[in-house]
Amino acid sequence: MEKMKVLSIGYDKDLFDPNSRASKRIVRYGEMFGELRIIVFTRRSEGFEEIKLSPFVSVFPTNAVSKVGMISNAFFLGKKVGKGVSVITCQDPFESAFVGLMLKSPLKAKLHIQEHGDFFSSNFWRNESSLNKVRIILGRIALKQADRIRVVAERIKSTLVGFGINENKIDVSSVYTESSFFVDKKEREDSNFVFISVGRLVSQKNFHLLVDSFNNLPEEIKNNSELQIIGGGILYKSLKNKIEKLELGDKVKLLGHQSDVKSFYGASDVFVLSSNYEGWGRVILEATMAHLPVIMTDVGCAGELIKNKESGIVVPIGNAGKLTEAMEFAYRNKDKMKEYAGIALTEVSKLKTEEESVIAFVESVKNTAK
DSSP states (O other), rough: OOOOOEEEEOOOGGGGGGTTTHHHHHHHHHHHHEEEEEEEEEEEOOOOEEEEETTTTEEEEOOOSHHHHHHHHHHHHHHHHOOOEEEEESSSSSSHHHHHHHHHHHHHEEEEEEEEEEEGGHHHHTTTTTTHHHHHHHHHHHHOOEEEEESSSSHHHHHHHHTOOOOGEEEEEOOOGGGOOOOOOOOOOOOOOEEEEOOSSSGGGGGHHHHHHHHHSSSHTTEEEEEEEEETTTTTTHHHHHHHTOOOTEEEEEEEOSSSSHHHHOOOOOEEEEEOOOSHHHHHHHHHTTTOOOOEESSTTTTTTTTTTTEEEETTTOOHHHHHHHHHHHOOHHHHHHHHHHHHHHHHHSOOHHHHHHHHHHHHHHHHTT
């Protein structure tokens, strides 16, 4: 591949750890580009310092006092370290893309924007804060000015095309598979049917809806089932209060953050995703590779990896009744759910490997310069 200089703007603080997985992947990008300079939004109080990950990759912290300062510092840092770059790639269509758009003219560079979530079609995300409403406006401007865009799902491409983005400048590259995540099912001593969900305890994941849906199951099913939720976050207390109020303490378990999620997957029967919005939905990939049947809301990879009543069950976003129906179906039709899981696993085998994903990203950036 032809060598080039690239400026990246993003948020991944793991890049200041040379031994992190993110750093190792970035070094691979740098080798393929020729030179990669990365600006990471950081606060001064975090104490990060400039680091050179390889002869090809340098990482620069913004070290700002405030969020607004991170944007301005990133702009001035970009003017300094971005000289000679041919492409600016931004990790999202919001703050990082806003900086990239401001740098595009002074650096005489092309603009490449990555979008990992279907933010522009989600009223849930837009209405979470006033700032998100501003981000939507700025994001649309940045995306229309971008020379190339990379998204992780066909549904995100469809959303962007829907508000006027030229589909010919959008590359679709889904998440990659990791062979290390394949999990063998475990024999359990108890006979309970286990629904499992994994994610941060934040409004996006809508675990309150999931608890309500479990609570609405017929008593005969509820008495022989349990719901395990793995993850930590700001909604832990409110979820705990809801579980106690519904007298589900022995049935719904908040397990917090777990370093070995695979062992929980291997001891469960069905994975449930109740999110209001997702990018692609990496936990769905993990669950599928653990041989778990999937019930999910119509977000992320729904319609691609998980197709309704073909490789899983897809329900409308925010619909507790439909989610309860799907969970009841899964309990009463275990063989059919196993059949869905097998089809989904076959679809996973068609996804890119990590190396293929790296090459696809590099090609997307390089095509931006053409």
